[in-house]
Amino acid sequence: MEKSLSCKEGRISETDNKELVKEENEQGKEKTKQKHQALISSLPKRERGDMMQLALLQYQGFWLGSEPALKGILFMQDHFKARPTDIVLASLPKCGTTWLKALIFTIINRADYDFPTHPLLTANPHDLVTFLEGYLAKHESISGLGALPSPRLLATHCPYTLLPNSMINNSGCRFVYVCRDPKDVVISTWHFVNKLLTKPRPLEDAFEQFCEGVSPFGPFWDHVIGYWRASLELPEKMLFLKYEDLKRDPFVHVKRLAEFLGQPFTQDEENDGMVQEIIKLCSFENLSNLEINKSSSTATRSRFKNSDFFRKGEAGDWEKYLTTEMAAALDHKIKEKLHDSGLTFTMPL
Template sequence: METPLILPTDKQVELDEGYQKTHKNFDELLPTLPTRKGWWMHQLFQYQGFWLSAFGIRGIMLVHDHFKPRPTDIIVATSPKCGTTWLKALVFSIINRDSYDFSDHPLSKASHQDLMILLELHIHGSGSTSLVDGLASPRVISTHIPYSLFPERMTEGSSPCRFVYLCRDPKDVLVSKWHFSNKVRPEELPPLTLDEAFESFCQGVSHEGPFWDHVLGYWKASLESPEKVLFFKYEDVKKQPWGCVRKVAEFLGVPFSEEEENKGVVGEIVKLCSFEKMSSLDVNKRDTRNRERPVSNSDFFRKGEVRDWVNHLSPQMAEKLDQITEQKLQGTGLSFH
């Protein structure tokens, strides 16, 4: 099941009346939304309970109005800085394991951004769903969109979409987001302090935040529809990557055969997608920023460790975040302890 490489394109599509209407609705809506200062962009907007960038809101509106799901669609979902790059690599390599040799694999030569599109970003960039519509099946698509903001045809009843979701201890998410924001903030802006990031995060004001609401949307969906939503915690994948790879393959309907197990295919995938392997690749060490892509491949790699927060957060900060998390997750069956 081969997914072709997705390359950046500057091709402009001629927008029909339906797309024009969506853009008009967006232009009218945006000035009416509450705003707060963004972490690496100038503004975040509160839209249906979440803090989103303008391009994220436009992308969501285009998805609602025009995206047509297919029975084979696979949606790889995360809140930002929860192991997105790792999850994308794992799912891509699992789905395409019959198409490529591990000794000459696309993940060794191409950026994860080229192998799997971010749904809302590419739809916003083209102004339409044409790029996504043109992808070969099975479409494996990445997103940061909260579960509740997808149209019902993607989440309810006989929806064909399957979601694989990865979350992470919010303390590590905060630290990772803070580091990332200071890598990609425009040079004219001063660095974001940890205190500023902490206060905003606790208030729920971060990209696709509140973080806890984003996680709970997918968690509850995974309990209600386990055949449609597979939910992982980053910490568990770090502990048992082989088991998680097998679980993803089974969930996606492509379990590993006895022959593949004997050949060590699961181990090859784990090794190929490891932080150590991916962060050492030339394609992920170069500064690849340009006008179309202001974020470099190297910006997505820092440590990939569990509990790195202990090197940055004070005991008081950690205690406050733990208290918020306990309150938000109370009675849900989910915890990060």
């Protein structure tokens, strides 16, 4: 016999009630989409080349990477609920995100896989650690994220001030933030975006916009300073790393990363060479030469091939591209913007 529920008009079946709830949810979802679209349509835009879908959108002081990225962040602000066990990798684009995804995934799951059959050998790091805004923009649902086992490994390019309250207030979730010499960020971003353009963008244009603060999820200095200050205030919640430090001494910083993630290496693991094995597995040289990372692409990143995420992996590559005057101008800008923060960049290696 079908169950029934009370309502003002009388009695309705449980099946009918579920349909009503579903319809209300769909209506609410549609209203949210319309609200977000109206907001997005009103925002200032800056093109990055000859493709409008690459336009940057300015929202609350930041130039977000694209319309889908902003949709994902807005959905994240409205619906995402952090777990105390969540581990979130935060970064600006082209700051070592791929490398850190590989390291974090391998450290956390080191007891579950043997190196000869490790998932990194057959999957790109971006397929193993989910980008929050990308996932939410595509699915417009958090149900898939809710199904992930703890600890969830997530990533975001979202500025700290735009993160949902559940991630920064009264939450035990931990952040790893990685930043990089801004001169290398300019060059790496320029190469990366040009892969999408029918006509390559002049470096001078990309450099000028970066110095104006117009870059994906930038200004660079505002993005970095938000996470830097959070790391000073809540060091148990936020680990702040520099790409150049990781390159200079990966053994020290991989151990530091494992300790922060709550899974420090045991003495036996160190004696058995576990740290070195993880460094080797996740190295640019190893990952870039794997068949999966040479050409394959996925539906979630159809614009790019996996090989696009592995260009050089060097520190100081900017010297091949920027003039002495350009480098000095950007160094001066960064020093000016970060002068009272205690944060500096030492480069190159």
